[in-house]
Amino acid sequence: MMSLRRSAACLLAGFLLVPGARAWGPEGHRIVAELAQRHLSPAAEAQVERLLAPEHTRRLADIATWADDIQDDPAQKALWKATRRQHYINFRDRTCGYQPPRDCPDGRCVIGGLAHYAAVLADRSQSEAARREALKFVVHFVGDEHQPLHAGYRPDKGGNTFQVRFEGKGSNLHRVWDSGMLRTRALDWQDYAQRLDARGPVALPPASDTPYVAWAQESCRLSRDIYPDGHAIDAGYVEAELPLAERRLREAGRRLAELLNRTLG
Numbered sequence: 001m002m003s004l005r006r007s008a009a010c011l012l013a014g015f016l017l018v019p020g021a022r023a024w025g026p027e028g029h030r031i032v033a034e035l036a037q038r039h040l041s042p043a044a045e046a047q048v049e050r051l052l053a054p055e056h057t058r059r060l061a062d063i064a065t066w067a068d069d070i071q072d073d074p075a076q077k078a079l080w081k082a083t084r085r086q087h088y089i090n091f092r093d094r095t096c097g098y099q100p101p102r103d104c105p106d107g108r109c110v111i112g113g114l115a116h117y118a119a120v121l122a123d124r125s126q127s128e129a130a131r132r133e134a135l136k137f138v139v140h141f142v143g144d145e146h147q148p149l150h151a152g153y154r155p156d157k158g159g160n161t162f163q164v165r166f167e168g169k170g171s172n173l174h175r176v177w178d179s180g181m182l183r184t185r186a187l188d189w190q191d192y193a194q195r196l197d198a199r200g201p202v203a204l205p206p207a208s209d210t211p212y213v214a215w216a217q218e219s220c221r222l223s224r225d226i227y228p229d230g231h232a233i234d235a236g237y238v239e240a241e242l243p244l245a246e247r248r249l250r251e252a253g254r255r256l257a258e259l260l261n262r263t264l265g
C-alpha cells in the first residue's frame with residue numbers, strides 16, 4: 001500500500017515539474033531536428049558535422065534536447081539559469097502584441113534567445129565552442145517557439161496549470177501538447193520524422209522581416225483555440241488537434257533547415 005507520505009511526495013513532485021515547462025518533449029525536439037537535417041544543403045551539413053565532431057555525432061537530433069538537459073547538470077547551473085527563460089514567451093493578452101521591453105526584458109524570452117544564438121552561430125569570428133553551443137540552442141529554441149503553449153498569453157504557465165484528464169490520468173494541457181498527443185501515434189521519433197517528411201514540404205506563411213517574432217505570434221494565435229471546453233482530453237480532441245501539432249513540427253523543421261542553410265551555407 002502506498003503510504004500517505006509517499007503519495008504526498010509524488011503529488012509534490014508532480015507540482016514541482018510544473019514550472020519546468022520544457023516545451024516539446026524529447027521526441028518532438030528530435031523530430032524537428034531530424035526534419036531539418038533531411039533538408040540541409042551539403043555546405044550546411046558539412047558545417048554541422050564539423051561543429052558537432054567533438055560531440056561524436058553529426059545528427060542534430062542527438063543535440064536537440066541538450067538545452068533542456070542542462071538543467072539536471074550541476075556543472076551547467078549558471079548557463080541554465082541564464083537561458084531558462086529563453087524557452088518560452090508569455091504574451092500579455094490574446095491580441096499577441098509584442099513589445100520587447102515588456103515581453104522580453106533583456107532578451108530573456110524565446111525570441112531573444114533565438115536572435116542571440118542565431119547571431120553567434122552566424123559569426124565566424126566566434127570560437128568553435130561558442131558556435132557549437134549556439135547551434136544546440138538554435139535547434140532547440142526553433143522547436144520550442146513552434147509549440148503553441150510556449151508562446152501563449154493566458155496566465156497559466158503555458159497550460160501547465162490547466163489541469164486535464166488524459167488517457168484516464170491527471171495531466172495538464174502543456175504536457176498533453178509536449179508529448180501526450182504525439183505518443184498516441186505509437187511511433188519512435190525516427191519513424192515519426194520519416195512519416196512527416198514523406199508528406200512533402202509544408203506550406204509556410206509569407207516570410208517576415210522579424211521571423212522570430214512572427215513564429216511566436218503564430219503560436220500565440222494558435223493557442224487561443226486549443227483549450228478544451230471542459231478539462232477532459234478525449235479522442236475527439238486528439239483527432240482535431242494532433243494534425244496542428246504535427247504541422248507545427250513540420251514548420252519548425254523546415255524553418256530550422258532554412259535558417260541553418262542560410263547561416264552555415
Ligand SMILES: [Zn+2]
Binds near residue numbers: 067068140144
Ligand atoms: Zn525547451
